[in-house]
Amino acid sequence: MNKPFGMVGMGLRREMLDDILASPPQQVDYYEVAPENWMTLGGKYAAQFSELTARHPFVCHGLSLSLGSPAPLDTQFVSDLKTFFATHNIRCYSEHLSYCSGDGHMYDLMPIPFTEEAVKHTAARIREVQDRLERRIAVENVSYYAAPGQQLSELDFTRAVLEEADCDLLLDVNNIYVNSINHGYDARAFLAAMPSERIAYGHIAGHYVEAPDLLVDTHGDAVCDPVWQLLQQAYQIHGVFPTLLERDFNIPPMAQLLEEVDQIHVVQSLDKSQRGIA
Template sequence: MEFLPRASAGLGFRRELIPALKAGVPDAIDFFEIAPENWIDLGGILGRDLCVFTERYPFVCHGLSLSIGSPAPLDEVLLKKIRRFLDRHQIRFYTEHLSYCSDDGHLYDLLPIPFTEEAVKYVAARVRSVQNILERRIALENASFYVQAPIAEMSEADFIRAVLVEADCDLHLDVNNVYVNSINHAYDPIEFIRAMPTERIVYMHMAGHYNEAENLIIDTHGADVIDPVWSLLEQTYHIHGVAPTLLERDFNIPPLHELVREVERIGLIQTRYRGPSHGYAAS
C-alpha cells in the first residue's frame, strides 16, 4: 500500500478521455476517480482499458447510488459487488454522498436528509454497516441540494459533523457544493468551510455548475470552475491545509489538454498551502 500525497491533483476517469490518456497521461494528473456503478459489470475493451490504468495509476471510487440516508434497506448486493471491484483493482478509498437518492425506486436526484438527532444515529449506523461490508473506512461528501431539509433541528454543518463523529468516518469536502448551497440557501461559504472538522477531511472535489437564476445554481459538473470557487478552494486550503483534490467534469467534456489546465491550477494552488494537511491510502 502506498499513500497518495496530500498535495495531489486528480481527474475523473471518463470513457471519452481514454484515447487521449492512452497517448500519454499528463504529469499534472496524480490520480483518477471513477464511479464504481459505471464500471462494475463492464467487460470487453473498456474493462481491459480500465485494468491497464488501475495497474499503473492511483484510483479512488466515488459512489453514486448507495443512498446512505434512504429509508429503504442498504443494497448489500451492490455493496458486495463494490467490495469485489475495489479489491480487484486494489482501490483502497471509497466515498459517497451524504444524502439519499432512492426509496422504492431511484429518484434520480440527491435529496437532503432531515437534520435531526434521529437521522444522525440512523445514517451513522448505516455507514458503520457499509464500512464493515466494504472492509474499508469511507468518506462522506457534503451534497448539493435544491430544497431545504424537511426537518431541521440543527444546521447542515452541525449535521455533517455529528454524522462523521457518530459513524467514525471521514469527510469528502466538495468545495463547489459548498458554493452552490451557499447561493441557493443564502449562507456564508467561508463560515461553512471553517465549521468542517479538519482532522476528518481526506479528499476534496472541484467542479463547474450552471446558473439557473440569480439565486439558483445547478451542480452540473458540465462547465469550467469559476473564479469564486477557485477562491473558495484557496480559503479551504488556508483553513484546513491541503488534501488530494479532484476536478469533476461529467458533461460537455472538453479535450484533455483543456481539462489539464484546471488540474494544473489545483496543483499550483496546493503548492502555496503546504501546511498541516491530510491524505489517505489510495492503493
C-alpha cells in the same frame, strides 16, 4: 498530508480512455470513477480500465449506495463493491451524504432530512458499510435545493453524521459555494467548521448559474473564480489536501481539462509557499 493516491486528481470518463492510455498526463496523480459505471463492463472498456488501474492510483465516488434511505441496505451491492475495490486496488471510496432510493431507485441525489433521527439512521448505515467493506469510507457534503423537515442546520447535520459514524469526509468545495448562495450562509464559516482530521480528499467543479441567487451543481462548466478562491481558503484553514477536478458533461478537449488540473497545482503550491513548505 501523506495520502496513498497523490495530491491532484481528475474524474475519468469513458471518452477519455484512449487519450489517457496513449499519453498519460503527468500532472494527474490519481483518477476517480463512479464504480457503478465500471463494475459490470466487459470487452474493450474493461480491458482499458484494468490497464489504467494497474498503472495509476484510483479512488471511487459512488452514486447509488443511498446512505440516507429508509429502504434496507443493498448488501449484495456492497459485497460487489468490495470485490471491485480489491480487483482494482481502489485507494479510497466515498459516497454522497444523500439518498436515491425508497420503494425504487430515483436516479437522483435527494437531501436527507436534517434531523437527529436521520443522523442516527444514516450514521448506522455508514458504520455497517464500513464493517462490510472492512475499510473506512468518506461521505461528501452535497448540494441541495430544499430541506424538508429541517431541525438542524446543514453544518450541524454534517458534523453530527461524521462524528456518529466515525467516517471520513470528502470535502466538496463547489457544493459549499453553491449551497452558500442558494441558502444564504457564509461559505468560509462552513468551511472552517469542517473537521480537518477527517478530510480524505476534496472535489472542485463547475456549476450553472440559473439566477443570482440560484446555482445548480452540474459539473458541466469550468470552475469559477469564487470557487478557486474558496479552495485556497480551504487550504489555508485545513492544510493542503488531495483535490480532484470533476467534469461530468460538456467535457472539453483534454488540454482544456488539464488547464484546470494545473490550476489546482498552482493553488496548492501557492499555499505551501505562503506557509514556507518546500
